[in-house]
Amino acid sequence: MKIELETIPVWDGLNSHSECFICDLMGEAQKDAINFYLGNSVMNPETRVKVNEHGFCAKHWQMLSAANKAQSVALMSDTYLATTRTKAESAVNALLGAKNPRQAKKAIRSFSDVLEKREQGCLVCTAMEERLTRYLYTTCYLWGQDPSFREALASGKGFCLHHFHLLLKTASEALSSSLYADFVRAITQTEVENLDRTAKDIFWMTQKYKSENMDKSWNGCEDAHKRGVDKMIGRHRVTDPVR
Numbered sequence: 001m002k003i004e005l006e007t008i009p010v011w012d013g014l015n016s017h018s019e020c021f022i023c024d025l026m027g028e029a030q031k032d033a034i035n036f037y038l039g040n041s042v043m044n045p046e047t048r049v050k051v052n053e054h055g056f057c058a059k060h061w062q063m064l065s066a067a068n069k070a071q072s073v074a075l076m077s078d079t080y081l082a083t084t085r086t087k088a089e090s091a092v093n094a095l096l097g098a099k100n101p102r103q104a105k106k107a108i109r110s111f112s113d114v115l116e117k118r119e120q121g122c123l124v125c126t127a128m129e130e131r132l133t134r135y136l137y138t139t140c141y142l143w144g145q146d147p148s149f150r151e152a153l154a155s156g157k158g159f160c161l162h163h164f165h166l167l168l169k170t171a172s173e174a175l176s177s178s179l180y181a182d183f184v185r186a187i188t189q190t191e192v193e194n195l196d197r198t199a200k201d202i203f204w205m206t207q208k209y210k211s212e213n214m215d216k217s218w219n220g221c222e223d224a225h226k227r228g229v230d231k232m233i234g235r236h237r238v239t240d241p242v243r
Helices: 007-015 021-038 045-054 058-065 070-097 101-118 123-145 147-154 161-174 177-208 224-233
Strands: none
Touching (some): 123 177, 161 224
């Protein structure tokens, strides 16, 4: 499978010295996708067909709704809801016509199946996952091809555990067998060093609240709890993975 590389965004992300530059890039991917569906694209019949069929996950419907673009959201909601009601019509009729517990349970299962299918395939999540694949492949590619990138990555802050895990999985496909094991060892070493740094900062934050340490310096650990959470679970994750 040919993957379109994203060398400039990945380099820019790495140079930001973020705790996880993949998280930052995914934040931009999410913003771009949200803006796309709030813009003139909703007047495009092809876009509306996609929205009617796939829609958005709960998180991204809420983000769209909160963006103060009422007309765009209303247009999408109008036809998406109409499509949902059409798809659920037989199941709803079965609910209305249930005359005993067995029929009611069967009707509920049918209705649940319709809703579960409607809640899959979020268009924003899909766009984010496509970008994520390119960013992961590009990171592996640059590490294998550019010594300066390899050095910058080694001296960086690593990744959140979520994207670290995905990067390891991607490397098996993106790198040759001669580079694969070296890459795994190198980025794991960087990750462990930064997990140690994060853990140390969080520990000092816990100690700073003790009375005997109140007058001591924070040593830059005022936000250690936030950085720790980001390191453990990541930010701007795809909430509805493409199936």
